[in-house]
Structure formats: C-alpha cells, structure tokens
Amino acid sequence: QKEVEQNSGPLSVPEGAIASLNCTYSDRGSQSFFWYRQYSGKSPELIMFIYSNGDKEDGRFTAQLNKASQYVSLLIRDSQPSDSATYLCAVSNSGYALNFGKGTSLLVTP
Amino acid sequence: EAGVVQSPRYKIIEKKQPVAFWCNPISGHNTLYWYLQNLGQGPELLIRYENEEAVDDSQLPKDRFSAERLKGVDSTLKIQPAELGDSAVYLCASSLGGQREQFFGPGTRLTVL
Numbered sequence: 001q002k003e004v005e006q007n008s009g010p011l012s013v014p015e016g017a018i019a020s021l022n023c024t025y026s027d028r029g030s031q032s033f034f035w036y037r038q039y040s041g042k043s044p045e046l047i048m049f050i051y052s053n054g055d056k057e058d059g060r061f062t063a064q065l066n067k068a069s070q071y072v073s074l075l076i077r078d079s080q081p082s083d084s085a086t087y088l089c090a091v092s093n094s095g096y097a098l099n100f101g102k103g104t105s106l107l108v109t110p
Numbered sequence: 111e112a113g114v115v116q117s118p119r120y121k122i123i124e125k126k127q128p129v130a131f132w133c134n135p136i137s138g139h140n141t142l143y144w145y146l147q148n149l150g151q152g153p154e155l156l157i158r159y160e161n162e163e164a165v166d167d168s169q170l171p172k173d174r175f176s177a178e179r180l181k182g183v184d185s186t187l188k189i190q191p192a193e194l195g196d197s198a199v200y201l202c203a204s205s206l207g208g209q210r211e212q213f214f215g216p217g218t219r220l221t222v223l
Contacts, residue, residue, distance in 0.1 A: 094164065096158065
C-alpha cells in the first residue's frame with residue numbers, strides 16, 4: 001500500500017504567521033507532488049505542484065521537496081483567516097492517479 | 111476558461127435505487143478521473159480515462175459501478191444498485207494528459223437512505 005501521511009491537525013497559527021504543513025510518502029518512485037486546498041463543503045483546489053527537489057515559490061506559498069527523505073512541505077507566509085481550510089498532499093508515480101493524504105486542517109486565528 | 115462541470119450537485123436516493131453522475135471536463139483535457147471522497151479522507155481514484163479509453167479502473171467496484179466516456183469528452187458514472195456505504199462525494203477531475211496537474215469539479219454529494 002502506497003502511503004501518504006499527514007498530521008490531521010488542527011494546526012492553529014495566528015494571523016500573519018507562517019504556517020508549515022508537512023507530508024511524507026512511502027513510494028520512492030513518486031515523481032509529482034501536489035498541494036490542494038479544500039474548504040469545508042467544497043472540492044479540492046490546486047494551489048501548488050512541485051516535481052524537482054528544492055523549493056518552489058508562488059506568492060505567499062512555498063512548496064519544498066526532499067525526495068531522499070520522502071518529504072514534501074507547504075509553507076504559507078503571512079497567513080490570513082481565509083487560509084483556514086484543509087490542505088491535502090497528493091503524490092503521483094509517473095504522473096497518473098493521485099494518491100492523497102487525509103489532509104491537515106489549518107486554522108488561522110485573527 | 112470554464113472549469114470542470116458536474117451534475118447533479120446533490121442527490122438523495124433510497125438504497126437499491128440506481129443513480130448517475132455526469133461530468134464535463136475542461137475543454138481540451140483528454141484525461142478524466144472519477145474520485146470518491148469520504149468525510150475526513152482524501153479523494154480515492156475510481157477510474158481514469160485517456161480520451162474514451164478506461165486505462166485504470168482497478169479500484170472501481172465493477173459489480174455495481176460502471177462508467178463511460180463515449181466521445182472522449184463528457185463522462186457518466188453510474189451506481190446500480192446503491193448501498194448505504196456509497197454515501198460520499200463523487201469528484202470528477204481532468205488534466206491535459208496523464209502527467210499534468212489535475213483540476214477538480216465541484217463534486218456530487220450522494221446520500222443513500
């Protein structure tokens with residue numbers, strides 16, 4: 001069974017702080033890594049993807065990938081209450097079906 | 111650009127009844143996916159289409175679930191007969207080929223009574 005593990009949370013951070021979300025995966029053949037944001041009652045929304053080791057920045061979001069450690073993370077700078085949602089880590093081998101974690105619930109408090 | 115369209119958004123049925131969900135992917139996206147999401151869980155793949163061909167249906171419970179994508183564009187997922195345990199959100203996603211980012215539709219929330 002190919003596992004994607006996330007801490008379910010809730011992770012609570014104050015407004016303006018950095019939120020750090022973590023994900024580990026078991027399949028060493030994984031090649032593509034995605035972060036989705038899901039608000040309650042809504043469908044997953046793609047916010048970041050990363051294919052190579054290192055960091056990838058997009059606005060307030062930074063995805064970090066370490067294939068040797070089988071670890072991918074998402075940093076959200078200057079967290080806003082509107083960032084409160086569940087963040088799903090998804091991993092793909094050869095870019096086909098996504099294997100999702102259960103998600104981490106993030107709460108940004110004013 | 112229009113996103114992935116799904117209908118209906120909500121469906122309530124009695125157990126043993128049939129139900130069907132429809133999905134229209136983003137224009138030009140040849141890869142279409144059906145996922146199932148239970149409360150508190152991440153989506154799980156049911157079936158993947160490359161154009162009109164089902165290339166991965168290993169997780170589809172074929173005794174009661176069926177799917178089709180006849181012209182390589184929109185797709186229908188059917189359950190017959192529905193069971194109580196089928197209550198979940200059914201998500202459709204599409205991508206520009208199997209190795210690209212996937213975009214999800216709004217989902218269909220199914221409740222089986």
